[in-house]
Amino acid sequence: MQLHRAFRFAAFAALIAAPAHAQKGNAVNIPFETMRLPNGLEIILAPDHTVPQVTVDVWYHVGSKNEMTGRTGFAHMFEHVMFTGSGHVPYGTHDRLTEGVGGTNNGSTNNDRTQYWENVPSNYLESALWMESDRMGFLLDSLDEKKFLAQRDIVKNERRQSVDNQPYGRAYELVDFGLYPETNPYSWPVVGYMADLDKATVDDVKSFFRLYYAPSNATIAIVGDFEPAQAKAFVRKYFGDLKAGAKITRPTVRPPVLSATKRLTFEDRVQVPRLYFSWVTVGDDNEDSDPLQILAQILAGPRTARLTKALVYDRQSAASVTAFNNDNESAGNFVIFVTPRPNNTLTSLEASTDSVLTRFRDDGPTAEEMQKAKAGLEFGFVSQLQSNLGKGEILNDGAVFHGDAGYYKKQYARLKAVTAADVKRVANKYLGANRVVVSIVPLNKPELASRAESSTKVTVAPDGGHYIMGNK
Amino acid sequence: MSPRTFSLRAPAAPLLVLALTLPVSASSAQKLDRNKEPAVSKSPTLHVPKWTKTKLANGADLIVVEKHDLPLVAFNLDFVGGAANYEPAGKLGLAQFTGQMLSEGTKTRTADQLSDAQQLLGTSINASVGQEGGTIRFTSLSDKFEPALALLTDMMLNSTFPDSALERIRGRTLVALTQQKDQPNSIAQSVFAKVTYGDAHPYGRVVNENTVKAITRADIVSFASSYFKPGRAVITVSGDIDPKSAKAIVERALAAWPQGGERPSWAYGPVPAPKTREIYLVDKPKAAQSVFAFGTPGPSRGTPDYYPIAVMNHILGGLFQSRLNHDIREVKGYSYGVRSGFAFGHGPGAFQAGGSIVSAKTDSALIGFQTHFKGVQGAMPFTDNEVKQGKESLIQSLPSRFASVNGTAAAISSIYTQDLPETFFQDYANNINAVTKDDLTRAAKQYIDWDHMNLIIVGDRATIEAPLKATGIAPIQPMDVEGKPVVVP
Numbered sequence: 001m002q003l004h005r006a007f008r009f010a011a012f013a014a015l016i017a018a019p020a021h022a023q024k025g026n027a028v029n030i031p032f033e034t035m036r037l038p039n040g041l042e043i044i045l046a047p048d049h050t051v052p053q054v055t056v057d058v059w060y061h062v063g064s065k066n067e068m069t070g071r072t073g074f075a076h077m078f079e080h081v082m083f084t085g086s087g088h089v090p091y092g093t094h095d096r097l098t099e100g101v102g103g104t105n106n107g108s109t110n111n112d113r114t115q116y117w118e119n120v121p122s123n124y125l126e127s128a129l130w131m132e133s134d135r136m137g138f139l140l141d142s143l144d145e146k147k148f149l150a151q152r153d154i155v156k157n158e159r160r161q162s163v164d165n166q167p168y169g170r171a172y173e174l175v176d177f178g179l180y181p182e183t184n185p186y187s188w189p190v191v192g193y194m195a196d197l198d199k200a201t202v203d204d205v206k207s208f209f210r211l212y213y214a215p216s217n218a219t220i221a222i223v224g225d226f227e228p229a230q231a232k233a234f235v236r237k238y239f240g241d242l243k244a245g246a247k248i249t250r251p252t253v254r255p256p257v258l259s260a261t262k263r264l265t266f267e268d269r270v271q272v273p274r275l276y277f278s279w280v281t282v283g284d285d286n287e288d289s290d291p292l293q294i295l296a297q298i299l300a301g302p303r304t305a306r307l308t309k310a311l312v313y314d315r316q317s318a319a320s321v322t323a324f325n326n327d328n329e330s331a332g333n334f335v336i337f338v339t340p341r342p343n344n345t346l347t348s349l350e351a352s353t354d355s356v357l358t359r360f361r362d363d364g365p366t367a368e369e370m371q372k373a374k375a376g377l378e379f380g381f382v383s384q385l386q387s388n389l390g391k392g393e394i395l396n397d398g399a400v401f402h403g404d405a406g407y408y409k410k411q412y413a414r415l416k417a418v419t420a421a422d423v424k425r426v427a428n429k430y431l432g433a434n435r436v437v438v439s440i441v442p443l444n445k446p447e448l449a450s451r452a453e454s455s456t457k458v459t460v461a462p463d464g465g466h467y468i469m470g471n472k
Numbered sequence: 473m474s475p476r477t478f479s480l481r482a483p484a485a486p487l488l489v490l491a492l493t494l495p496v497s498a499s500s501a502q503k504l505d506r507n508k509e510p511a512v513s514k515s516p517t518l519h520v521p522k523w524t525k526t527k528l529a530n531g532a533d534l535i536v537v538e539k540h541d542l543p544l545v546a547f548n549l550d551f552v553g554g555a556a557n558y559e560p561a562g563k564l565g566l567a568q569f570t571g572q573m574l575s576e577g578t579k580t581r582t583a584d585q586l587s588d589a590q591q592l593l594g595t596s597i598n599a600s601v602g603q604e605g606g607t608i609r610f611t612s613l614s615d616k617f618e619p620a621l622a623l624l625t626d627m628m629l630n631s632t633f634p635d636s637a638l639e640r641i642r643g644r645t646l647v648a649l650t651q652q653k654d655q656p657n658s659i660a661q662s663v664f665a666k667v668t669y670g671d672a673h674p675y676g677r678v679v680n681e682n683t684v685k686a687i688t689r690a691d692i693v694s695f696a697s698s699y700f701k702p703g704r705a706v707i708t709v710s711g712d713i714d715p716k717s718a719k720a721i722v723e724r725a726l727a728a729w730p731q732g733g734e735r736p737s738w739a740y741g742p743v744p745a746p747k748t749r750e751i752y753l754v755d756k757p758k759a760a761q762s763v764f765a766f767g768t769p770g771p772s773r774g775t776p777d778y779y780p781i782a783v784m785n786h787i788l789g790g791l792f793q794s795r796l797n798h799d800i801r802e803v804k805g806y807s808y809g810v811r812s813g814f815a816f817g818h819g820p821g822a823f824q825a826g827g828s829i830v831s832a833k834t835d836s837a838l839i840g841f842q843t844h845f846k847g848v849q850g851a852m853p854f855t856d857n858e859v860k861q862g863k864e865s866l867i868q869s870l871p872s873r874f875a876s877v878n879g880t881a882a883a884i885s886s887i888y889t890q891d892l893p894e895t896f897f898q899d900y901a902n903n904i905n906a907v908t909k910d911d912l913t914r915a916a917k918q919y920i921d922w923d924h925m926n927l928i929i930v931g932d933r934a935t936i937e938a939p940l941k942a943t944g945i946a947p948i949q950p951m952d953v954e955g956k957p958v959v960v961p
Contacts, residue, residue: 099865158808302587304588
């Protein structure tokens, strides 16, 4: 899950890498070089003169997993504060020198990292680096409590708009709540619980900034229409004198252990119920994440994908079915969700989903299914290279999580090498009996849950703080 | 660096300017003054890609835009006119169903075979028919272009429209319609359309259970055979392909497509007479936020006021730092974001402003919108900075439309589907720069009709109705999710 500072569209970092043997030598290549300043800041430079614009994409290795129980949502709220001005860049300047000159900017936070970017006409590269360096080094010099409180309200509205006021909006939160113990940093939502958001203070902002917003915890990708020598000079000029940060102790996130299937029922303001399954898998740091990605493609999506064909087309018991592997830095989960057609219960949909999965675990994918999934990934990868930001995200992901901006090449080679046997193996290893099953049902209709007799009702705590198992 | 023949940027020249004019500070030892905003060199010159335009033997327009930086090709087959022009009022959803039915099998391929063939090519062919235009399109790696186009042609010319597929699509659509009634934004949009345009105008028609149930296979066969015609088609090929071979490939693929069809007249009936400003309140019990959809019918895309409207709206509610978003989000924190926009249809597309507002501030936010509507009409004069940024952001964001093959195809084809001058992009900066402050105020007065604005609010009536009433801004008419007035018992 990823949250953005602004409501307008921002590209999702679909960090897929894929086999490609396209006719052009550069099809899956992103020419880049790196440099590192003495303060630890890593810079990735990838010139591309297709359009006269340049993207500056800054990643800090901090996300919602660095928060504490009871204080959730802070990393994302902090991201908002980074747009309220800094020591030498007054509030308003940032938007004026980005969208005000024909560019765009945004930020995003997920469980593991926080991202800030500007895409500007190429003559504004220096301005963008000046502003990014100033909030990296001098955010606290201009911290304004009033602006902080406004951003806190905005984030609460972001939560209302994307979660509380959306039909099925709480489903992923409930999946994570069911999957992870309360102390696991992946158990809480990136946007945070409503009650926790109110607890954030200006002092929290200060200590969070001092700990995590140092050049030694950041990488910057510069992608687009620029000359590397010039960009390097700008980087030295604006970032060279920033101080390295202290060593960061990162939380260890252990994959959860589900010793039995956990069934949860949540009553929502919906008319059509929906069924969510989730299994514990692996994070981005485990090579099984590659065959899991291909598994998701084979199970749901196009009309001949296994579950889509069986449920939506052949039996016509479902209106839609979706599957994906959610791989965070150090743990992951596989999700399938199904929306029923009328006269089909969630219990019967669970059974038919299981029959498709059982057969797939026994047979594994066909050669053609492998070929189709890989062709789609290849196209998706090349397509993402059309965007400066898309390229910046691929490079930053490698640098932050794998210590190598060119990591996508290795990942691409691995994906290309995934076999049908690999996919069959991960389907058997991870999509087993123990899982979380969340039924979202209309208000006062808990009997519509899948296997309602063994499903536990979940409610929202009265203060909006978290979820509670059992009766109200 | 790979060779680039794409004409978006002039060879080397802007780079040279950068290198000569930007200060290189590495050699200078003086202390950095961080308060100093970096100097900026001249803006890059806009280079609009060049394209060729020819006609196929059957009369369809063919546009080819070269872009060789990546091995990708976008193919758009656009049809001018859509549901608003050709759909019978009792069968709303027919146009959309017909688009979906193109994926349900042809004389020689089953639906599954069509899908598998696309997946093996790493592409996906999407067919859809919207309000005023339809499109069948795909993007593929360039070496997959020809086989993908062969599939598309088969879908357009040889679809069999099986009954069983129609029933499945109908069933799924009915589920989606039910879900939309739980979605506050969907409710707001459908009530807005009904209140603003009424049942008689095509813009006021909203697909519902009854119209979806009335659609037959015969309707679809007849819609498809009269709609997908070269006489209203604009074909755009954009990407890693040269115009000569693109034309040969497209001619070959579409050789069996007989001529016929024409563009619609766009002669819609009149919009309803303006009504006195009113709040149309749809109850969403216990909703955390109130969804606002405020507006009136607006000018068509052909209006001579297009440029003043574009700049004025950018300042009012188009930009992140627009007056509406700055005040209601950034200063007051009532919302995650609010905005305004003009739909600019071939007919009287709506002006609409809105967003999701925390329930407790519904009244204050309404007052805020009122302030800013009146503000752009003269109460809060436009500043030089606002005008400068409004113009620059429009002009300098143009290159981003040409960053991808899809974006390029959409930008160039819009010239022909929207009847714009062929020099639209080249003239854009001059036209925007010619707008004066007086033009902005005049456009705001003319096109933001506060006296007759329809104020649709979807939220928790129990908590927001009294405060809304207390603002004295407008009488309140409770509505149901279907857009019908609720009779108070």
